[in-house]
Amino acid sequence: MKKFLALLLALVMVLSLAACGGGGSAPAEGDKTTDASDPDSIEDSVTASDNTYEVAFITDVGQLKDKSFNQGTYDGVKLYAAANGKDYKYYQPANGDQATDDDRVKAMQDAVDGGAEIIVAAGFMQETAMMSVAAANPDVKFVFIDCDHPVADANGAVLDNVAAISFQEEQSGYLAGYAVVKEGYTQLGFAGGGGGTNPACCRYGYGYVQGAAAAAEEMGVDVSINYTWQYGDTFSASPELQTMISGWYENGIEIVFSCGGSIFQSITAAAAENEGDVIGVDVDQSFESDTVVTSALKGLTEATTWAIGKFYNDEWADIGGVNTVRGINDDSVGLPTATWSLENFSVDEYNTLVSSLKDGTLKVDNSVLAGGDIVQAATDHVTINYVG
Amino acid sequence: MSFLIRQTLIYAVPLMIVALAGVFAERSGIINLALEGIMIFGAFVGVLFVRLVQQWGWFDVAKQMDNWVALQGFVLMTMVVAAVLGAVFSLLLAFAAINLRADQTIGGTALNLMAPALVLFLIRLIANQNTLQMATGDAASWFMLKKTMFGFDKNAELGFFASTFLDKVYLTTYVCILVFVILSIILYKTRFGLRLRSCGENPQAADSLGINVVKMRYAGVTISGALAGMGGFVYALTTANCASTGDVAGFGFLALAVMIFGNWKPLNIAGAAMLFGLFKCIAAAYASLDINGDGVFLLANLGLNANFYRLLPYLVTLLVLAFTSKSSRAPKAEGIPYDKGQR
Numbered sequence: 249m250k251k252f253l254a255l256l257l258a259l260v261m262v263l264s265l266a267a268c269g270g271g272g273s274a275p276a277e278g279d280k281t282t283d284a285s286d287p288d289s290i291e292d293s294v295t296a297s298d299n300t301y302e303v304a305f306i307t308d309v310g311q312l313k314d315k316s317f318n319q320g321t322y323d324g325v326k327l328y329a330a331a332n333g334k335d336y337k338y339y340q341p342a343n344g345d346q347a348t349d350d351d352r353v354k355a356m357q358d359a360v361d362g363g364a365e366i367i368v369a370a371g372f373m374q375e376t377a378m379m380s381v382a383a384a385n386p387d388v389k390f391v392f393i394d395c396d397h398p399v400a401d402a403n404g405a406v407l408d409n410v411a412a413i414s415f416q417e418e419q420s421g422y423l424a425g426y427a428v429v430k431e432g433y434t435q436l437g438f439a440g441g442g443g444g445t446n447p448a449c450c451r452y453g454y455g456y457v458q459g460a461a462a463a464a465e466e467m468g469v470d471v472s473i474n475y476t477w478q479y480g481d482t483f484s485a486s487p488e489l490q491t492m493i494s495g496w497y498e499n500g501i502e503i504v505f506s507c508g509g510s511i512f513q514s515i516t517a518a519a520a521e522n523e524g525d526v527i528g529v530d531v532d533q534s535f536e537s538d539t540v541v542t543s544a545l546k547g548l549t550e551a552t553t554w555a556i557g558k559f560y561n562d563e564w565a566d567i568g569g570v571n572t573v574r575g576i577n578d579d580s581v582g583l584p585t586a587t588w589s590l591e592n593f594s595v596d597e598y599n600t601l602v603s604s605l606k607d608g609t610l611k612v613d614n615s616v617l618a619g620g621d622i623v624q625a626a627t628d629h630v631t632i633n634y635v636g
Numbered sequence: 637m638s639f640l641i642r643q644t645l646i647y648a649v650p651l652m653i654v655a656l657a658g659v660f661a662e663r664s665g666i667i668n669l670a671l672e673g674i675m676i677f678g679a680f681v682g683v684l685f686v687r688l689v690q691q692w693g694w695f696d697v698a699k700q701m702d703n704w705v706a707l708q709g710f711v712l713m714t715m716v717v718a719a720v721l722g723a724v725f726s727l728l729l730a731f732a733a734i735n736l737r738a739d740q741t742i743g744g745t746a747l748n749l750m751a752p753a754l755v756l757f758l759i760r761l762i763a764n765q766n767t768l769q770m771a772t773g774d775a776a777s778w779f780m781l782k783k784t785m786f787g788f789d790k791n792a793e794l795g796f797f798a799s800t801f802l803d804k805v806y807l808t809t810y811v812c813i814l815v816f817v818i819l820s821i822i823l824y825k826t827r828f829g830l831r832l833r834s835c836g837e838n839p840q841a842a843d844s845l846g847i848n849v850v851k852m853r854y855a856g857v858t859i860s861g862a863l864a865g866m867g868g869f870v871y872a873l874t875t876a877n878c879a880s881t882g883d884v885a886g887f888g889f890l891a892l893a894v895m896i897f898g899n900w901k902p903l904n905i906a907g908a909a910m911l912f913g914l915f916k917c918i919a920a921a922y923a924s925l926d927i928n929g930d931g932v933f934l935l936a937n938l939g940l941n942a943n944f945y946r947l948l949p950y951l952v953t954l955l956v957l958a959f960t961s962k963s964s965r966a967p968k969a970e971g972i973p974y975d976k977g978q979r
Contacts, residue, residue: 292764313765344766478942479920487875487885488920491643495924498639510767517877520776521804537774635923636942 287323287549296335300363303329303336303556306355308371308394309345310483310509312338317483317509317548320531321370321393324552332560337362345482352377360385366559368393368552372447375399382407389564391555393548394448398571411555411567415546416575417448419605421455421505422462422612423583424527424544426601428503429463429471430593431541433525436460437474437501439493439515441508444477444619444636452507452529452544454617457625457632464629474501475622476635483509490514492635497522503541505529516540532584542588547580576605638800640917640925645809648913650675650871653812654891655898655905656819657863662900663823664856665836665849666733667971669744670726671864672888673751676880677725678865679872680755682718683768683880686710690771699778704785708807711779711873715808715866722865723858725751730857734850737973748888756882768880775878781805808870815866819859820902832856836967839974849974864888897957899964911956915949 292312294301305325307318322338329336339355341347352374359367360381366389369378375395382390383401389409392399396414400406428436438456440449457473464471474496479489493504493515503525506515512526512533519526519539528534528543551574558567574580582602585595604610617625619636626632654671661668689695689710698706725747732743759768770778783803784790794803823829834842835852843849871884894912898905918925922935922945935945 311766313763313767485876485879487647488916490875490877491646491917491920492924494643495639495921499924499926513767513769513877513879516774517776520774520877521780538777539774635936 285327287326290326290330292322292326293337294335298363301335301337301359302363302365303334304359304362304364304367305336305338306352306359306367306369306374307338307340308373308483309347311344312340314483314509314512315533315536316512316528316530318370320548321368321552324549325368325556327549328553328556337364345484349376353381356381360388364388366391366556368556370394370548372396378410379407382410385409389559389568391552391559393552396447396571396573398569406569408569410569411558411564412571413551413555413567414571414573415448415551416573416581416612416614417451417544417546418455418458418612418614419576420544420546420581420583421452421457421507422459422605423581423598423601424505424542425456425459425461426463427459427542427583427588427590427593427598428527429460429467429469430597431590432592433502434464434469434471435500435502436471437493437496437504438476439480439489439504439506439508439511440477441480441483441511442477443481446508447616449507450616450618451614452505453622454615454625455612456505456507456544457622457630458612461625461627461630465627468629470629470631472631472633474504474633474635477619478635479514480508480511483511485510485513487514490518493518494521497524503527505544507544512536532587534584534587534589542583542590545582545584547574547578551580576602637926638796638803639921640914641800642805643917643921644910644913645805646874646913647916648909649809649812650867650874650887651891651894651912652906652909653816653870654864654867654888655895655909656816656902657860657867658892658895659900659902659905660819660823660832660856660863661860662895662967662970663836664832664853665839665967665969665972665974666730666853666857666860667740667744668726668729668857668860668864669741669892670729670747670751670888671860671891672884672886673744673748674722674725674861674864675868675871675884675888675891676751676755676882678718678722678868679876679884680758680768680868680880680882681721681865682714682869683770683872683878684758684762685714685717686878687768687771689714699773704781707778708781711807712811715811715869718869719862719866722868723862725865726857726861727854729861730854733857733973734853737975740971740973752882755880759880759882766881770878775873779806779873779878781807806870806874808873812866812870815863816902816906819863823902828855833967835974836969839969840976840978843974843976853974864891867891893953896964896966897953897960899960900967908956912949912953915952919945919948 303325305322312318325336339359341351341355343351368391370393372394379401386409392410392412395412398406398412399410438453440453442449460471479486504515505527506512507529516526516537516539525541526539528540530546533543534540620634623632623634658668695710729743729747732738733740786802831847832852835849839849871887872880894908898908925935
């Protein structure tokens with residue numbers, strides 16, 4: 249009996265070792281080639297010989313590799329750093345989705361202690377943490393992605409070492425909404441992250457509705473939009489969200505705008521089950537799933553490299569202490585015309601629309617309609633079913 | 637209605653099979669609190685296997701030619717792999733509880749703590765992120781059964797039965813139900829089942845009649861581990877787009893509750909799992925449920941707060957428990973390490 253047990257135990261250990269071994273060898277594939285233009289081929293973490301990392305990145309809630317917001321921003325960090333020989337590192341605030349301001353302060357302080365000259369922080373929720381850390385470390389520069397106002401310290405004095413960068417998501421959402429209605433979709437959906445309090449997601453959503461309304465008006469068709477913030481609070485995938493969106497597709501919704509990091513997983517799963525379509529967000533997500541028709545882009549990667557470049561080119565004064573809004577005129581928002589699978593809506597029509605946005609003849613309202621306020625945006629041709 | 641049944645099965649099947657896993661362990665006399673941990677481990681192993689096989693390209697040809705029979709074989713293979721490694725993982729509990737006579741609650745809790753940590757650690761190593769996903773494609777496009785596979789036209793209107801059970805379903809659902817039925821019969825109608833149950837009621841008496849209690853308990857825990865591992869993969873496949881995150885949303889603990897709720901009896905467990913799954917599904921999709929097919933979304937029109945529906949699965953469970961728990965009876969010798977000298 250004893251022998252048998254010893255054998256059994258040895259077997260368990262060997263098998264679990266084998267499981268580890270099998271896992272450990274997998275990641276080696278990607279790092280053979282280093283193509284400086286492809287962020288995926290650049291390592292996510294480097295080991296600096298002097299143990300200082302000049303460029304740091306603090307993630308938002310959700311994971312680093314969300315194939316969306318965090319990843320898009322970090323790609324900018326990696327691209328700049330790899331091209332200019334800087335050491336870089338990412339810091340994830342502790343406690344994941346439930347990260348508190350203290351966790352974020354800790355992560356930023358770690359970055360400062362790690363020798364960071366410039367820290368890129370993603371997500372408007374980092375403001376409180378940034379106020380204290382940026383005030384305490386005036387020599388360190390901060391790039392604050394998705395913040396639509398200059399950041400001030402506790403006394404109300406604007407911090408010159410923080411560059412607040414925001415985007416005109418409403419333009420991107422508008423283009424997406426307009427394009428899909430022109431394509432022939434009439435039953436649309438919108439599922440957003442952040443529980444209806446994230447300004448960027450709210451702007452995307454409102455822009456989407458405005459774009460759909462404009463196209464519906466032109467074509468004289470009636471469009472209905474299911475609109476929800478449910479199950480998206482933490483920007484993570486969940487079975488409940490998948491069931492809910494499955495129910496939408498089951499009842500005739502043809503395309504859903506997935507607007508919030510990893511909720512993309514649940515929405516594409518539901519779409520694949522029901523042969524429905526999906527609009528991606530932030531970065532071109534057509535490579536992640538066959539269900540993605542197009543994506544509402546915002547140039548996170550470009551804006552990040554651009555801002556870091558400003559710092560190293562001694563042009564920090566241009567962006568420090570102010571809010572820089574990047575939009576269609578910086579080519580920072582739009583749709584990926586090369587990879588979209590729209591057939592009835594042509595690239596020419598898209599370009600016409602973009603130029604009228606650029607020259608100001610077409611304006612998209614950028615107000616933040618939080619929560620269920622979106623129902624105000626209904627028009628004669630657009631009905632909005634708010635699911636809350 | 638078809639939608640409701642399909643989605644209910646998606647929630648109920650992992651619960652049911654994992655609750656049966658609990659039954660096999662407890663009926664043999666070992667409390668298996670580690671169900672959650674084994675599920676997490678099974679989900680990870682299954683997803684990792686799918687990912688590796690995709691990377692090796694074994695099924696690329698089948699996928700390109702839409703050879704769905706081969707792809708379903710792939711699913712079955714993955715279920716077996718998840719079950720085997722789940723069983724291996726549960727041997728840790730068996731060894732601690734049977735040979736070392738350790739406290740079973742603590743042993744199970746230890747596995748529950750270890751599994752997510754170990755899995756997340758490995759996922760980090762493998763994928764450099766917190767989620768392990770398929771190498772390419774979506775779970776549905778690879779593994780889901782669709783009506784076109786059975787020769788129906790893409791736009792054909794199917795009858796109630798076909799549209800409920802043949803379209804947009806996973807093979808895993810039926811495999812699990814089949815396994816559930818077979819194992820329930822084994823537990824009640826075979827010599828092995830009787831002996832296993834006797835070890836959970838009075839192991840000393842069983843031993844005096846020449847039944848090897850240690851062997852029986854190992855069998856119970858191993859079957860339990862295999863079912864829980866398989867259930868974990870089924871959960872990941874059907875509700876998480878075949879992704880592993882070191883988390884199964886507490887389904888292992890829910891399965892424990894379902895097991896107690898079902899009074900350690902397979903038929904009651906199936907009923908309890910269905911009930912819970914139904915309300916879980918209503919909670920998530922109440923706004924788009926059209927029960928009698930007249931185009932009216934009754935539940936949405938009631939105008940109740942969404943949180944009310946989310947509360948329902950737990951409220952109903954509590955209510956039913958309040959009325960049925962009186963007759964609830966756990967295996968008598970569960971949780972007590974077997975001691976030959978004790979009478």
